[in-house]
Amino acid sequence: MKNTLLAIAFAISTAAIAQTPVVKDIKANMTQGMQPGVEVFIAGANEDQVEDAIKDNTKKFKGKDRKIKKSDERFIDDAEIKELSPNTIDIHYLIKEESNGVTLQLFFNMGLTFLSKDLDSQKYDFMSRLAGKIAMDATQLNYDELIKEQEKVLEDFMDDNKDASNNISKAQNDIEKA
Secondary structure (H helix, E strand, O other), X not given: OHHHHHHHHHHHHHHHHHOOOOEEEEEXXXXXXXXXXXXXXXXXXXXXHHHHHHHHHHHHHOOEEEEOXXXXXXXXXXXXXXXXXXXXXXXXXXXXXXXXXXXXXXXXEOXXXXXXXOOOHHHHHHHHHHHHHHHHHHHHHHHHHXXXXXXXXXXXXXXXXXXXXXXXXXXXXXXXXX
């Protein structure tokens, strides 16, 4: 039974790794007006899993995560991303929960302008890869939670099976005594 669970966990993990998130180029309204950025849909994930994935993937940039008042938008203030700029930048993000997953929008404020494909395609690729990595990590967090839930179901089933087996043994002993 445990081997079956391990096979299921392996299959889910493989499926998570095999899925390539689709990162789209967007121009969307945010607190700084209509700005260029990227968007990725993360199937099955929830807001907490995406926030955890963002924290894990951006902690190396040493910025401070802040909430923008009167908005669902958050931003990582003064992120140090040497691949993009010798100066600090702000990473704005918006997480929208949907019925079957989460949509994440990322915007990189370079100081005077927001990063776009037209501005610098190499730096834009960095932003796209970061969004994809966040999506993959959030998906993996979701699968890890699903595996834990299934392990609990399996554990309960094994306990029920053990109880039923004990009841059968007791009933057989009672029959033999009778």
